Amino acid sequence: MSPADTLWSALTALWVNKLRSSLTILGIVIGVAAVISLMSIGRGAQAAITEDIQSLGANQLIVQPGAATEGPRFLGQGTGSTLTLDDAYAMMDPVWVPSAAAVAPELSTGGQIVAGRANTFSQVLGVTPEYELAQEVTLSYGDFITAGHIANRSEVVVLGSRVSESLFGLRDPVGQTVKINERQFTVIGVMARNETGVWAGVFGETALVPITTAYYRLAVERTTQGSVSVDRINVQVKSPDLVDDAEREITNLLRLRHRLTGGNDFYINNFQDIIDSFEDATNTFVIFLGSIAGISLLVGGIGIMNIMLVSVAERTREIGIRKALGAKRKDILVQFMGEATLLSLVGGGIGVLVGVGISRLADGWSLAGETLNTTFNLDIVLLALAVSAVVGIFFGIYPAMRAARLRPIDALRYE
Amino acid sequence: MIILENVKKVYNVGSVEVAALNGVSLCIAKGEMVAVMGVSGSGKSTLMNIIGCLDLPTSGVYRLEDRNVAYLTDNHLAEIRGREIGFIFQTYNLLPRLTARRNVELPLMYSREPNRRERARYALERVGLSERANHLPTELSGGEQQRVGIARALAQEPTIILADEPTGNLDSGSSNEIISILTRLNREEGITVVVVTHSTEIAVRTQRIIYMLDGRVVADKPPGASFRKRVWEQ
Numbered sequence: 057m058s059p060a061d062t063l064w065s066a067l068t069a070l071w072v073n074k075l076r077s078s079l080t081i082l083g084i085v086i087g088v089a090a091v092i093s094l095m096s097i098g099r100g101a102q103a104a105i106t107e108d109i110q111s112l113g114a115n116q117l118i119v120q121p122g123a124a125t126e127g128p129r130f131l132g133q134g135t136g137s138t139l140t141l142d143d144a145y146a147m148m149d150p151v152w153v154p155s156a157a158a159v160a161p162e163l164s165t166g167g168q169i170v171a172g173r174a175n176t177f178s179q180v181l182g183v184t185p186e187y188e189l190a191q192e193v194t195l196s197y198g199d200f201i202t203a204g205h206i207a208n209r210s211e212v213v214v215l216g217s218r219v220s221e222s223l224f225g226l227r228d229p230v231g232q233t234v235k236i237n238e239r240q241f242t243v244i245g246v247m248a249r250n251e252t253g254v255w256a257g258v259f260g261e262t263a264l265v266p267i268t269t270a271y272y273r274l275a276v277e278r279t280t281q282g283s284v285s286v287d288r289i290n291v292q293v294k295s296p297d298l299v300d301d302a303e304r305e306i307t308n309l310l311r312l313r314h315r316l317t318g319g320n321d322f323y324i325n326n327f328q329d330i331i332d333s334f335e336d337a338t339n340t341f342v343i344f345l346g347s348i349a350g351i352s353l354l355v356g357g358i359g360i361m362n363i364m365l366v367s368v369a370e371r372t373r374e375i376g377i378r379k380a381l382g383a384k385r386k387d388i389l390v391q392f393m394g395e396a397t398l399l400s401l402v403g404g405g406i407g408v409l410v411g412v413g414i415s416r417l418a419d420g421w422s423l424a425g426e427t428l429n430t431t432f433n434l435d436i437v438l439l440a441l442a443v444s445a446v447v448g449i450f451f452g453i454y455p456a457m458r459a460a461r462l463r464p465i466d467a468l469r470y471e
Numbered sequence: 472m473i474i475l476e477n478v479k480k481v482y483n484v485g486s487v488e489v490a491a492l493n494g495v496s497l498c499i500a501k502g503e504m505v506a507v508m509g510v511s512g513s514g515k516s517t518l519m520n521i522i523g524c525l526d527l528p529t530s531g532v533y534r535l536e537d538r539n540v541a542y543l544t545d546n547h548l549a550e551i552r553g554r555e556i557g558f559i560f561q562t563y564n565l566l567p568r569l570t571a572r573r574n575v576e577l578p579l580m581y582s583r584e585p586n587r588r589e590r591a592r593y594a595l596e597r598v599g600l601s602e603r604a605n606h607l608p609t610e611l612s613g614g615e616q617q618r619v620g621i622a623r624a625l626a627q628e629p630t631i632i633l634a635d636e637p638t639g640n641l642d643s644g645s646s647n648e649i650i651s652i653l654t655r656l657n658r659e660e661g662i663t664v665v666v667v668t669h670s671t672e673i674a675v676r677t678q679r680i681i682y683m684l685d686g687r688v689v690a691d692k693p694p695g696a697s698f699r700k701r702v703w704e705q
Contacts, residue, residue: 061580072568377564380525381578381623382553384546464552465526468564 182270396452
């Protein structure tokens with residue numbers, strides 16, 4: 057039989073039993089629609105989670121000095137003073153580290169901050185202007201530290217929202233003076249409270265000062281290298297894909313600058329491992345949702361098999377007649393496979409439409425306080441269609457083989 | 472040319488073996504018109520099924536046009552059924568949801584004939600059913616349905632037509648019509664016709680009558696007075 061004949065014969069056979077065919081198709085429709093809508097919701101959730109982690113710093117590298125090997129005891133990674141402000145400036149050079157979007161060195165100290173009669177204790181970070189971009193700092197009042205402040209070792213400070221609150225209440229503190237470790241600093245800005253995301257609250261308890269000021273005016277330790285030493289250098293890479301490149305570029309640069317021949321005197325940490333494991337977890341979640349929906353598709357497939365077995369039994373005589381008229385095994389096989397595949401493909405097609413409809417409807421709905429975002433991709437549709445076709449073929453093949461294997465004489469005699 | 476040599480067919484009914492054919496040797500030449508007669512259970516239908524390649528002998532040799540069917544593959548047998556042998560059944564065996572024309576086209580679909588619409592139309596014309604080509608079998612009378620059955624066999628342009636009690640369900644008028652068509656096909660087109668029948672009216676219009684009993688051929692001669700007498704004695 058030609059393909060057109062097969063299609064025509066399958067269509068007429070299914071048309072004769074309209075109710076039965078539509079119920080079988082309905083089983084597939086439900087299965088495919090469930091797969092598509094659940095996977096769209098799952099993908100949406102995955103995208104939301106990944107976005108959260110990206111904001112945590114998917115494209116962040118943290119360069120820290122190696123452990124101090126001088127002194128009475130080992131203090132661990134990051135305690136050395138081998139990284140300098142000049143290293144950070146070198147890393148800003150696109151010739152050396154083309155993958156870096158922003159380089160923000162920081163020097164961490166802590167101190168008493170006093171304003172009038174109020175006081176608080178907070179972390180004081182020495183930073184450069186790049187910090188604003190690299191850490192995505194937003195300001196609620198005033199301005200950020202400028203290059204001029206760095207050059208002049210200006211005694212200015214950008215307060216964290218909670219520091220500002222505990223010293224000044226809800227007033228705008230810009231222009232006021234505070235004392236940090238007994239030195240006078242002018243408040244030039246206040247960081248906005250970070251309510252959402254993984255950085256929530258992080259900047260609240262911090263005060264930022266120019267890194268040179270932190271080094272020369274506040275820091276306890278000084279290096280002998282004649283340059284400002286830093287605790288860490290935050291590097292924002294242009295895209296998460298370039299993290300490995302950036303790591304290699306920075307390593308090369310620092311090894312040259314530090315004239316290293318042996319091991320590195322610095323560490324580079326990245327978030328990629330964390331991201332990877334989160335992505336694995338969310339993938340599992342999406343696959344899990346898909347599998348649950350897949351069960352209903354499986355049930356739909358069993359429906360097809362059921363109906364095809366009934367159909368083969370009912371039409372045993374027809375099979376006999378066809379065989380007597382010259383139908384080969386293959387012809388009968390193809391005929392019944394065609395019917396099963398047609399059922400599942402029509403079901404798959406309608407299921408895709410329904411599933412897309414559901415995921416569109418579900419988009420933006422809030423569920424248990426979380427806004428449901430659905431991410432709908434063509435690959436889900438193709439997957440669902442392919443799976444439904446495979447279901448049709450898989451569950452159609454046994455009944456069809458039973459039909460094809462019937463001996464013509466037995467089939468003809470069947471009443 | 473149909474040659475059977477000591478053909479046996481044994482069915483297993485539960486644990487009991489039943490011999491439907493018990494050593495049949497036959498030769499039917501091209502262009503013959505043969506009637507096969509016998510009481511129910513004498514093995515007529517089994518013989519037809521074996522000649523028609525619907526079933527294979529348990530033992531013995533069946534040669535169809537010098538081919539031993541025991542050595543043919545399933546596909547080859549299907550091809551023979553589709554191209555060389557036209558079946559006509561007592562119960563017509565038309566597919567109920569296909570129109571007369573579609574039913575006639577069915578074997579051509581399997582043999583992948585080109586212009587099958589043309590051939591189907593011509594076949595229906597030859598049995599005088601051109602106007603009823605687009606009717607479903609349920610809309611046709613028994614005689615008309617059987618004529619569609621004949622047209623279906625004709626469309627294949629077979630060399631052999633096997634008719635298993637073609638008039639068993641028909642009134643005498645329709646029966647005559649069917650017999651006339653069959654004899655005409657035999658005489659004018661040289662198609663070998665083997666017809667199983669209970670009806671002596673059909674039998675006497677053939678050239679040769681094979682009488683079967685208990686899976687054996689007990690008489691094989693042209694229709695004549697002596698045979699008729701023998702039939703009536705049974």
